[in-house]
Amino acid sequence: MKARVVASRVVVTGVGIVSGVCTGGAAAIGPVLESGRSAVGRVTAFPTDGLPSHLAAELPPGALAALVEPAEARRLSRVSQMTLAACRLAVDDANLGDLSDAHLIVGTEFGDLRSTEEFAAGYLRRGAGGLSPLAFPNTVMNTMAAASAIALGLHGSSVTVNARRVAGELAVGRGAALIAGGRATAVLAGGVDELSPLMFAVLARLAAISPRGGGEEGCRPFDRDASGPVRGEGATFLVLESLEAAAARGARALGEIRGAAWRSGARAAAIPPALEAAGLAPGDIGWIYGSAAGDPAQDAAALRSIRRVFGDAGPATTSLAPVAGEHAGLGAFGVAAATWTARAGRLPGIASLRRPRPAAREVAAGPGVHRVPVGPGLVHGVCRGGDDVALIVAPMGDAA
């Protein structure tokens, strides 16, 4: 196949994080990852009595109220508020003024499920007269993108991508590809999901989340005692710009997305094409933010994908799932964290890791913060049998 078209280098100029563990711009990342904090705790927003699961990484109460205007809080659903808040934080962090030509890519797994349920419940309670016309648009997953584009005055494309487990990584990858291909100069890309009582109850009863019918509840990637993922909620968005556009406005660049690729199917392998796009070899990668979240089969699939490229003793691999819970914002959080690691040479380990699975022993980064090479690393999202997404993140100057 012919070479990829690369019209422009892609830099990250802003970060906006709304999560259980922290809220803010790029400056919030280092301190929270150095601290080893986790937002995983007993669910407080709704009762979990009678369910097998009780843990999640929730946004702190009141976190959103500080980030959106009261009028927006009245008008927008909670997940749209998260999206808008994270987008605004990212735009402020990037000091980006005019968004009229910018594009928006929102990754989500569950969309606005809470509004969908409320809309249907209105009918079931009161018949056709119980339906809220204002709530109906929220039943479509593009509602967060639509609400945010309106609030931000953004007139480029506004795209919502839906995927299991990797929607955030996919959104960032597509955003990077838009810029690399010369189709855009500025893209807001990231992911969002919220915890809703219905979603939590269904996942708990289907044994899709920890403790999956046995064992101790908790998020333990790569651990022999792993008992399933723990859900989180929040939104993380990045401002991606072409290097020329960022330089022209004197923007600070936090890092560069050197390569992005996504593939699908049982033998999906996105890392090799991402490395090729970055012009790097496996040995150039110093660390990995993976998507392991404590589902043994998913984690094993992620490890296989990594080992096929890097061998048995690959780069130190971590996961932010125990920090902020599994949600589509986490993929973009990982890219934001990767820009920090690429600059600082610091990788937060997996605080919950006690008894690594044999296959992970050589690579899984245990508790504490690890020294890793300053330089390029990998953000890797995997959904077993489905998608494999690879993003190569490097510090500025490395590629020069």
Place this chain on the structure above:
Amino acid sequence: MTRVVVTGLGAVSPFGAGVKAFWEGLASARCAIEPLTLIETEGFRARIAAAVPAAAVDRLAASRRRSRADRFGLAAAAEAVEDAGLSRAELAGTALVVGAVGGGMLEAEAWYWARARGHGGPDGGAGLATVLPCAHADVIGRRLGLGGPRETVVMACSSGAAALAMAADLIESGAAPRAVAGGVDTITRVCYMGFNALRLLDPEPCRPFDRDRRGMTIGEGAAFLVLESYADARARGARIYAELAGHAMTTDAYHVTAPDPEGSGMIAAIRGALDRARLTPAAVDYANAHGTGTPQNDRIEARALARVFGEGRLLVSSNKSQIGHTMAAAGGLEAAATVLTLTQGVVPATVNLTSVDPEVPFDCVPRVPRAAPVHAAISNSFGFGGQNVTLAFTR
């Protein structure tokens, strides 16, 4: 720049399964809108829709783990792949981009309704396993052995067109040599109730561009196109239907459900697609309109078309007059119809159109299809949230 061509078509429409049934329905000016029996309609203003006929649904491959929408999507994508004559090895590197909204909502609703009425299991089981829009891509990708980039795009009523635009991006950037792309949706209780609650549904079959139009009619179906780089299509000796010469996506950022009254987002999408296709407005013969039949959409879309193309000359018609608004599938089905218009030299009619709105300064091909040579055509799709997509096809 990489040229992107169409080498395969597949459809499941209110005219039945297959591209042949779809085109025969369009070319014979039939209207597939009928009383809606798929879901309860008691107490609602509009009780009609364009559903895929039960006999056709029964013949689609079934599985307990596949929703009605999955079955539509898989049948249409499989037809497109077979039409394009792709080998297993070629499919392994092929991208898949699915435009979707409802996912397996119809089945999940059945569970939720039953639970709310006191009968039904607590966990939802299979109904919820297939509820997400991305479930279609999992089914299609796995069944057809597609191993390239896989994406599900949710852009309300422009989802299918967005999928085609995004697939073209993948090919143009070199991320994949070819892609299967399109849209799929079914009628669901939520969408039926929602459009009713917004009073956007016409109690009678919709009449796009008519002075007396009163709203849209919902429909369902799926359509997929095989898009391919021109070089790859030529290299394997594929039959080329048409070229997807340009595409553009814009956002109104105006209102969640109403289009910008100035149509500026629509105009930007149409101009963007023409620019990318290096087409002058004068070179375009036909617009396959979004044409929903709502008073607002048709007036604003006509104004946007007039701003770009001038009044009069352009032929404009709406497939929705025949198959309803198939929502996330609309962009795919209407792209397929646009490609067939180019290859067949027949412009589908706007049926049910008796007195054209004086604010629509175009020949809307009323009631009877028109034989006309069409060298270049656009297909418009606009969704809630002001998410606009225009695709430009050439022969």
